[in-house]
Amino acid sequence: MNKEDYFIKQFKNTHKNIIGDDGAVVGSHVYSMDAFFENVHFKREWMSLKEIARKAMIVNISDAIVMNAIPKYALISIAIPKDFSKDDLDELAKGFKSIAKKFGIKIIGGDTISNIKLDISITIISKTKKPIFRKGLKKDDFLCFTGELGTCKKDLESLLQGKEVSKKSKFIKPKLKPEFFYEISPYVNCALDISDGLFFELERLSETNNLGFEFFDKISKDIGCSGEEYEILFSFSQKNRDVISKIAKKHEVKLNIFAKAVDGTYKGDCKNHHFN
Amino acid sequence: MNKEDYFIKQFKNTHKNIIGDDGAVVGSHVYSMDAFFENVHFKREWMSLKEIARKAMIVNISDAIVMNAIPKYALISIAIPKDFSKDDLDELAKGFKSIAKKFGIKIIGGDTISNIKLDISITIISKTKKPIFRKGLKKDDFLCFTGELGTCKKDLESLLQGKEVSKKSKFIKPKLKPEFFYEISPYVNCALDISDGLFFELERLSETNNLGFEFFDKISKDIGCSGEEYEILFSFSQKNRDVISKIAKKHEVKLNIFAKAVDGTYKGDCKNHHFN
Structure with a gap:
């Protein structure tokens, strides 16, 4: 710890x-x-x-x-x-x-x-009228994150090497998705933002909820260990997939449904993302 | 500024x-x-x-x-x-x-x-049911501070010289007076804590309330410029003097009624108390 x-x-x-x-x-x-x-x-x-x-x-x-x-x-x-x-x-x-x-x-x-x-x-x-917590993940829930992950890690590495990054970099200007998330909130079982990297956040979800994850595809460390993304990681019952997809489309939010909650525990293997 | x-x-x-x-x-x-x-x-x-x-x-x-x-x-x-x-x-x-x-x-x-x-x-x-602000000082109000001022300045000077101070020093362990203050609150017109020194706080009161002070006795800089005291500076209508004194006695709080609010402005002349 x-x-x-x-x-x-x-x-x-x-x-x-x-x-x-x-x-x-x-x-x-x-x-x-x-x-x-x-x-x-x-x-x-x-x-x-x-x-x-x-x-x-x-x-x-x-x-x-x-x-x-x-x-x-x-x-x-x-x-x-x-x-x-x-x-x-x-x-x-x-x-x-x-x-x-x-x-x-x-x-x-x-x-x-x-x-x-x-x-x-x-x-x-x-x-809030109905807070959403990290706790709340249910077995068989789908796990999903918004947007694209990975650019913040790359941009951080560039900055640490003294290189410039785009003024539009999400590392400099994180983009939040409040309207989208408020609208899907009735269908969400648990959520947190990706500040320390997807794998770190999944570890937190696993610990808090005593569940593990079955990944649909392998996720690279470039994506899973990218911190400071401020994308949203959340879970929902499979039956809510369509309504959430529809709301995402309306708000032009990309959804990445990448895993299912299963019995077990999950451990990420990123190094601590803090750069100091 | x-x-x-x-x-x-x-x-x-x-x-x-x-x-x-x-x-x-x-x-x-x-x-x-x-x-x-x-x-x-x-x-x-x-x-x-x-x-x-x-x-x-x-x-x-x-x-x-x-x-x-x-x-x-x-x-x-x-x-x-x-x-x-x-x-x-x-x-x-x-x-x-x-x-x-x-x-x-x-x-x-x-x-x-x-x-x-x-x-x-x-x-x-x-x-709070009835907040008390810095604003609220009335002309002819009495100004009062609790306890003793000056030891924090002395203790800070000792510490800066590498000397030890008593473990009971108010600089190390500020003593708050919540029960006393809650009980006198119905009779108080304005209040703030003495964090930057009495003269600094009086300057704030003067600016906020567009009033000055007539001091009953001269207050030395050793007392007026002593910061980090966390004693209470407050004002009250003269008619409430007795009831406040009685409550102070009950709580064994020393009162120092030292000035009256008058037309004018007040400027303190302490150096900034921050030690760095």
Whole structure:
């Protein structure tokens, strides 16, 4: 067990049902909090300040969406290098505000401090009528992920080699699919976003639900170990395949139905995707 | 205007009424988020990991209390140095959990990442029936702070010189006064906690309320510029002096009624208390 999981586990005994998912559900509220730290999640030379602020917001909002929750408010805690100018601060603020506006989120507070590097933590407060959890996978469910996986791994490798990537790279600008997911939510048994790579997320689903997977085709590591994708991994009863496919078509979302839930356990074999 | 205030101001135009206080009020909820970063708010050699975790929680809970809100849930985002052992993580977890237990707070989520230093951000979700804000000061109000100010400045100076301080130091273990404050809350017009020093907080009150202060006695910089005190600064109508004094006596809280709100503006003259 890695240190992060070990630490999180220290709080699990007392609140089994709310901790461990991307967000914590309390009544009709979902609370999610994510760090987006320099040299952990990004390097400054990879992205503009506006892009950094935007991605920090997006990865947090992603947590809410995959739980079928509508993000309403954000708190932003930001540690700013001492040499930042007012223009730099403006760029950051613009990034936060543009995503907040796009998703109808109000930025209601937070904290700002001086630091040696740019470290952002964001709390998103969301509302849901029917939360979807990591737990909920049923035997014989189909497993599915949205979009294309793999480009984020490639782009990360390029960036680490000092190469440039397309400004449209999903690594720089993750694309969320809220309308699609909210519409299929009545037919979904479990879901999470692909932040640490498909195989890692499948391991989490396997552990949480005590089930394994029967893959329809072999999935390469280039695809399965690609993190920071922010595509959605979800499961559904086979009988709902048609209705989900129809909704996906309407929203122009590509579906990849790649496995079936079976008895057993699943272990991925990616190296930790964190680059530091 | 310092960079922190400048950055916060970028979000103020849109949400005038909820941003800027220690917490943001949405309906009956109060949301507060504070960073507690290594080499910004503390140095590792000053405190044990358990003490660091405890103080990180306490300074956040303080925000809720001075708004007359009862803290209910916490999200903890923690960046952990790579060389931390499981024992280190246990100590941190114990610190978080001991304060959570003391205040009846459930730790419901957060994020854990690997980093070059120990940086903690905490979001506290609280409930209130009648929030108290920084805004609310009335002309002729008495201004009051609780407890003794000054020891935190002295202790911080000692620590910066490499000297030891008492394990009971308020700098290490801030003492909150929730029962006292909840009981006087019906008689309080405005309040905030003294995190950046009395003179800084008075400047905030002056700006927010467009009033100045007539001091009854001169307050030295050793007292007025002492940050990290987490005593409560509040104002009340003179007619409520007796009832507040009575409640303070019951809770063994020392009151310092030191000024009256008058027309004008107030400017403090402390240097920024941050030590880096």
